[in-house]
Amino acid sequence: MLLQQLVNGLTLGAVYTLIALSFSLVMGILGVLNLAIAELFMLGAYFGFTAILAQLPLPVALVAAMLGSALVAIVIQKIAYEPLRDAPIVTPMLSTLGFSIILQNVATNVWGSDPLQLTDEVLPGRLTLGSVSISTMQLLVMGATVALVAILAFVVQKTPAGRALRAVAENRDVARLLGVSAARVTLLAFVLSGVMAGAAGVLIGMHYAVITPYMGVDIGLKAIAVMVIGGTTRIWGALVAGPLIGIAEVMTVAYGGSQVRDFVVYGLMILILLLRPQGILGGSRSEQGQRV
Amino acid sequence: MTAPALLSLKNITKLFGGIRALADVSFDVAPGQIVGVIGPNGAGKTSMFNVITGAYKADSGHVMLAGEDVTNQPPHRIARAGISRTFQNIRLFGGMTVWEHLLVSQPHSESLMRRVLPTRWADPTALQRAEEVLAFFGLEEMKDRNARSLPYGLQRRVEMARAVTARPKLLLLDEPVAGMNHDEAEDIRKLILRLRDDGLSVLLIEHDMAFVMNLCDYLHVVDFGAMIAHGRPEEVRADPVVLEAYLGRAA
Structure with missing residues (x-):
């Protein structure tokens, strides 16, 4: 029973991790909370749903959802972020909030407000290991998450684009003086975050959730909590916090009842904010000081 | 100057509110030259670097690099056009x-x-x-x-x-030997000379006078945002205007 809950928790945590990474890519590099990421996630679910209904194979549906969400992310960057780049930090956050609501509206008009759900027939099958039963779909969710995180880690750590990304995150002015185009790096950060959010959406849509235009609100907020718990200045904090929150949530529901579920997640977030505002993985606070 | 300049500042003025950080600054750096900018603290030396690299927008005047007007271009364009710099307080990337x-x-x-x-x-x-x-x-x-x-x-x-x-075609060094002992500074001096031998031009800000006098081909003296003197190191050293800017302030 405990092991089974762990597996379920990890599956949920995988999805949280992807969305939290999506938030923290933009947050870590630009210092801006892009609230529309929650809707990129929701759109990812719809894109995946539509692709699967069109009889496209699962991997194609996954890629289509990721690209679809990345395209919307570019639109958000061009309209809601770029013109407001020099405005106070709360301004682009509000404009992305506006975008969120517009995107919910668009989804309602395109796909309707009735909840959609894929049948289990998309990817049937279960794997039983002793007392633990893992569905093929759960394996897909976790496997795809691990693969995506590995690819993202590689891009960020080992490629010219990734180094540019880290340089701008660390010190935008110095990076520019070294020939790094901050505008391109910003675009890349939005694209990567769209890809992650889109993937999370299609995975959760296939796994169990019902797809509605408002599904991003609840899970998006939870992903922000995951990002905070992991540490907003450290992109990889989500890798620890995602599974942690996923497991905590599933365990709470299993042993404490679903009525205290959000209490645990958000309680943990507030606790972290009070005791360790830099997050689990964030460095010492003195390290965050201004370096100019 | 007969040879076409690599870097050419033409009547650069930079205002901060009512304060003129740079007032009508003009000078050239020839290819392969090592040029020093000296002057008391707050004279506008670093502001000059910031205007050259595009970090600050000049209020008037032009910055030409190898005949190309790069005035107020975005910093990454200027960097790619051939100017890179170091900082007075080291700015490396953490991690x-x-x-x-x-x-x-x-x-x-x-x-x-x-x-x-x-x-x-x-x-x-x-x-x-x-x-x-x-x-x-x-x-x-x-x-x-x-x-x-x-x-x-x-x-x-x-x-x-x-x-x-x-x-880069032009390297800007902001106090390259600040906080270094004599031996370390000597190593840096040799490195800069070797870079020049490889064809690089250097514009540097430095307070260590022995270092500047030993290294630079030409010096410009800045005070209160304006160029008050220029010449070969031995000329500048003997210039009464320069002595006053430094010593007159200290006295």
Whole structure:
């Protein structure tokens, strides 16, 4: 029973991790909370749903959802972020909030407000290991998450684009003086975050959730909590916090009842904010000081 | 000046509110020249660097690089056009190794698609360039160390190496030997001379007078944002206007 809950928790945590990474890519590099990421996630679910209904194979549906969400992310960057780049930090956050609501509206008009759900027939099958039963779909969710995180880690750590990304995150002015185009790096950060959010959406849509235009609100907020718990200045904090929150949530529901579920997640977030505002993985606070 | 200038500042003025940080500043740097800018603290030297590199917008005047007008271009364009710099207070990237610092300043390929590939495929010449510069600055053994964990003198070297890797035509050094002892400063002086022998032009700000007098081909003296004197080091040293700017203030 405990092991089974762990597996379920990890599956949920995988999805949280992807969305939290999506938030923290933009947050870590630009210092801006892009609230529309929650809707990129929701759109990812719809894109995946539509692709699967069109009889496209699962991997194609996954890629289509990721690209679809990345395209919307570019639109958000061009309209809601770029013109407001020099405005106070709360301004682009509000404009992305506006975008969120517009995107919910668009989804309602395109796909309707009735909840959609894929049948289990998309990817049937279960794997039983002793007392633990893992569905093929759960394996897909976790496997795809691990693969995506590995690819993202590689891009960020080992490629010219990734180094540019880290340089701008660390010190935008110095990076520019070294020939790094901050505008391109910003675009890349939005694209990567769209890809992650889109993937999370299609995975959760296939796994169990019902797809509605408002599904991003609840899970998006939870992903922000995951990002905070992991540490907003450290992109990889989500890798620890995602599974942690996923497991905590599933365990709470299993042993404490679903009525205290959000209490645990958000309680943990507030606790972290009070005791360790830099997050689990964030460095010492003195390290965050201004370096100019 | 008969030879066409590499860098040419023409009547640069920079205002901060009512204060003129730079007032009608003009001068040239010829190819292969090492030029020093000296002056009391707050005279506008660093503001001058910031205008040249595009970090500050000039209120009037022009910055020409090899005949091309780069005035108020975005910093990354100016960097790619051939100007790179170091900072008075070292500004290395936290969490990056020395090696990564030498790759980050080589943003050649404009294509996003290519740049998300491993460096080996995306930009093989960058690796070669980084190796060369690493050897030039004697940093081979520090290659995989976190740059910020190095001793102060080596951090200065890494910053200089990072600027050089970008293949600039003009290198701006903001107090390259600040806080260094005589031997360390001498090493830096030799490195700068070798860079010049490789065809680089250098414009530097420095308070260490012995260092400046020994190294520079030509000096410009700034005070209150204006150029008050210029000439060869021995001329500037004897200039009463310069003596007054320095000593008159201190007295």
